[in-house]
Amino acid sequence: MTIPFNKPFIIGDELKYIEEAVKSGKISGDGLFTKKCQNFFEEKYSFPKVLLTTSCTDALEMAAILCDIKEGDEVIVPSYTFVSSANAFALRGAKIVFVDSYSDNPNIDPREIEKHITPKTKVIVPVHYAGVACDMEAIMNLAKQHDIFVVEDAAQAIDSYYTFADGTKKALGSIGHFAAFSFHETKNIIAGEGGMLVVNDEKYFERAEIIREKGTNRSAFFRGEVNKYGWVDLGSSFLPSEIISAFLYAQLENLDKIQSKRIDIWNRYMNGLNDLMEKGDIKLPIIPNYSTNNAHMFYMVCRSYEERTALIKYLKEKDILSVFHYLSLNKSDFFLKNNLEIDIPNSDNFTDSLLRLPFYYELTEKEQNLIIEEIKVFFDA
Template identity: 85%
Template sequence: MIPFNKPFIIGNELRYIEEAVKSGKISGDGLFTKKCQQFFEEKYKFPKVLLTTSCTDALEMAAILCDIKPGDEVIVPSYTFVSSANAFALRGAKIVFVDSYKDNPNIDPEEIKKHITSNTKVIVPVHYAGVACDMEAIMNIAKDHNLFVVEDAAQAIDSYYTFSDGTKKALGSIGHFAAFSFHETKNIIAGEGGMLVINDNKYFERAEIIREKGTNRSAFFRGEVNKYGWVDLGSSFLPSEIISAFLFAQLENLDTIQAKRIDIWNRYLQGLKALADNNFIQLPIIPEFATNNAHMFYIVCRNYDERTSLINFLKESDIHPVFHYLSLNKSEFFLKDNLEIDIPNSDHFTDCLLRLPFYYELSEEQQQKIIQRINTFYQNK
């Protein structure tokens, strides 16, 4: 069987976990948590990084930092994972869903403009497949309307955006805040795990407090206060040293992992290009301002029935692709209190996008089998 995803060990993951246990501290903010945070701050020039137990937690922290209150409106792409919206809905926000581009799933800045009101407070661009949204356009919109931007960079580690003046910045370093994921389906994994990036120093202290259950315990451990207590909203967002130890071993091998994933991505591209040239499928679009971190490889089928048939065809050969997000504007939770709205591009990707198996240990032989079976499926179409 060729699964959709497979977690992997590449280096010192187990050794570092043992080190963490023997150190006598496996709760959070130990040696490996600090090593991971330092790695990201140095490599990607993130002003401040805080590891979290998940990307969802990082988004929930961002919602608190943005002081979201009932009645505030938050603009989110409809084609995304539920966490992108749920983190803000938990604070009482009204979620305003907008559409993707026609040719790729990222949020369309022109659609954002149409939905801004006097109640809008935050824009949440989601870098789908690790490919940058048009951050220059989005940041300009946010500046014009005095809005927060929270980058949902769950899939976007080691990916960049180039501004019109040639400046190149890592995704996650552009908005006010950013959230990353180290779930086992991501490029760099820790089973679960996430990270909040804070790009404005006036939020550094409060972010630490929110992460530590609303207490100033981090400042206490640094000797900055002589006791700690409950000073703000917060929750238990801090990951254990077990997660951080596994993650740090992966970060040590980031370049190796990325090189392998780029090879896998390029083999899919070459093997399926003829089908795209003949308009059987659509392949991923990488805009000129974006880089490709090879987070996933997807194809877009021509319709829902064709995608269903292709999934069944591949499963007969023990190949397990998956379809992806269901448009949140069609979700049961949203429709409970809202009228159904038409978001056509998002709905199209919901019905037609198919993610192919993609993981570090996917062999060239396995990949060629996947490519061959997809080509065979379309021979009679």
């Protein structure tokens, strides 16, 4: 039987809550379960304002509107990321400025950010790859110095934290001006699709609600704060249905259980593959001392594109599905239509060599040991 790369799962009352939502007579957005989820995140992670969205992409697009991105503004984004990190701002007319990762992990390098800041820079988008924190203290210092917005792409970073030099520990997503999370079926906590926007500055609370409600002040109307509602700003339909929120809330009730299991899986991979790292066959994830590990994924870095391709093929022959990840966005067809090719070596190396291993809640110890053993057989050969 094939071991898939990912597998959605039910852990608690997902189906029961979906039925409750349907029977309540309201399955459109902003119902009971949406509010339960938003309250959960605000209380657990001290997020000042949470708005569930249909996707992390939508949350990023809302952030771009809140930052008032206009034609000619520059937005700094890591080249090694998913297209949404850049596309949300490109849609508003921004010039996307791609910068490199560290050489030893895929997160954006603040030294590279600093080199690319100009008077036109409006936003920095740190992407917490694999749920591991970017160096947020360094990034926020740059942002403050140059009066730049920071939008955390925390798609993979639920339940992960950053520790500042003074010992202060904050949840990822609570540090920048805005943050976007994902509940796609490949994430730690899933709802099929779904995401959320975190707003960390009170002066943007009201506008964020308006943008999420198609540019209307409908939310304020339902709270009785205005006697009618109308079109007052830019916006779109960013609300998830109660079906998504109901599924998500059941997952949130089991967050600690899910995280504990995922950390066990992550540690088993790390311990099982450590010998190969010590021999120099592969590189394994690095967790900086300022970051916690939320066990979002487990990746390894091969020595070359050819070696990774051969390993993927070998594992597939053994009914194990492993996958590569992002393609450097500076090499994308869309970017090269209007821009010269630029050299971003670390991102290109991860594009060619990084491999993600099967990782999901129901992955068994037996299946995982088989994956580790087959990887060792490949390198021994």
